[in-house]
Amino acid sequence: MPSCGERPPPASVIAMRDEYPNAGRYKDRHGRWRWRFRRAGKTISLPHEPGHPEFEEAYDAAIEGREPRSAEVVMLPHASVPRSLKAAWRMVPTSLPEWGRLDPETRARQSKIADKFLNAEIVEGEGVCWADMPVEDLRRRHVKMIIAGMSDTPHAARHLLTVLRRMILVALDEEWIESDPTYKIKHRPGYVGWKAWPESMRAKFEKRWPIGTTPRLAYALALWLGNRRGDIADLTPDTIDGEKVRLTQGKTGRDLVLEITPMLREVLDGADLSGPTILKTAYGEPFSKKSLTGRMRDWTKSAGMPAGYTLHGLRKTLGKMLAESGATTRQIMDTLGHTDIKHAELYSKEAEQERLAQAGMRKVTRMVTPRNKAR
Known part of the structure; x- marks a missing residue:
């Protein structure tokens, strides 16, 4: 009751x-x-x-008279542990404005790097991947260990560090962590760069591939427009506007208007510009970026040239020519489409070093020569 x-x-x-x-x-x-x-x-x-x-x-x-059984937790295929490295990476496209400013190729490349890293085991054989590690548990020593383990592929290590920093930036913005474990970790591998084509190599190529051939057209477009392989492969006859070429760079999104030099005009006049692109395969189809790279390797080999002379090397060749002719850093930037002045300054500094070294040695020669005559 x-x-x-x-x-x-x-x-x-x-x-x-x-x-x-x-x-x-x-x-x-x-x-x-x-x-x-x-x-x-x-x-x-x-x-x-x-x-x-x-x-x-x-x-x-x-x-x-027993203990209650807990419900089994089943992880969905694409699910991520809350506040984990994988969860941070999944938020990168929507949380970081700079991600949207990257070109599609760069975004795809970085996504591939992130997927490979996240699916790798922290300790081989243990079955625990980096994807499930809480961001707050990632320590500076872990980052150094990851980078050190890639000493044989230094450029891949640098790219991975860039991807890791995107995850960390998301975690900082979401207040999952209070400090950046990658802060001031530097990884700048020695960089030789793309090989510029000296005059002797250019002469060899031009002798083997006369005007009217596809290799000569690809060479002339890459050299006298100074743009990347993707931009060269995508050029259509409509981009030719009188004595100018109008193009939009795939990597930077910059709109460029470039003058058609007499050297390029001579090659264009001997080319078939019926489309769909200026450069065409033997079947009349556009080249892909990768296939154009492979074909240039074959063409240089056929010309008796050593390995290492590439389409991008022709872009560097034009940059070197511009600097040696006295073009300003800004002129180099606007011709090649660089968005970072540091890249253009490399050409100017190299050319200036060569000019100063030559002038200095001439002075030494003038000073020493009279003494030798007196003897």
């Missing part, structure tokens, strides 16, 4: 007691209604309300 002043329990609760023997409803010290199982002097708390899966499991366990 309820005590004086206490309302009797509703009929639904009485029915529940009949359905769940030894289970009862009570009000805790905070005034909230809860359920518990009481038998033989033992009291076991029951979560939620009758009908809830956790209540049902806890009640059955109390009746059977």
Whole structure:
């Protein structure tokens, strides 16, 4: 019987007691209604309300005198552990504005690097991948260990460090961490750069591939427009506007207007410009970037040239010519489409070093020559 002043329990609760023997409803010290199982002097708390899966499991366990079984957690194929490296990477496209400014090729390349890293095991054979590591557990020593393990591929290590920093930036913005474990970690591998084509190599190529051939057209476009292989492969006859070429760079998105020099005009006049692109395969189809790189390797080999002279090397050749002819850094930037002045300054500094060294040695020669004559 309820005590004086206490309302009797509703009929639904009485029915529940009949359905769940030894289970009862009570009000805790905070005034909230809860359920518990009481038998033989033992009291076991029951979560939620009758009908809830956790209540049902806890009640059955109390009746059977065992511990409740936890529900099995099944990870979906594309799910990620909260606040993990994988979770951070999945937020990069929507959280970092600079990601959207990258060209599609760069985004695809960095995504491939991230996927390979995240799916790699932290310790081989343990079955735990970097993807599931909480960002807050990533330490500076871990980053150094990762980079050190890639000493045989220094450029790949540098690219991975760039990708890792994107994950860290997301974690900082989301306030998952308070400090950057990659702070001031530098990895700048020695860089030889693309090989510029000296005059002797250019003469060899031009002798082997006369005007009117596809190799000569590819060579002339790369050399006298100074653009990347993708931009060269994508050029259409419509980009030729009188004595100018108008193009949009794939990597930077910059719109360039470049003058057609007499050297390039001579080659264009001997080419088939019926489309769909200026450069065409033997089947009349556009070249892909990769196929154009492979074909240039074959063409230089056929010309008797050593390995290492590439389409991008022709871009560097034009930059070197511009600097040696006295072009300003800004003129080099606007011809080659650089967005970072540091890249253009490399050409200027190299040319200036050569000019200064030559002038200095001439002075030495003039000073020493009279002495030798006197002897």
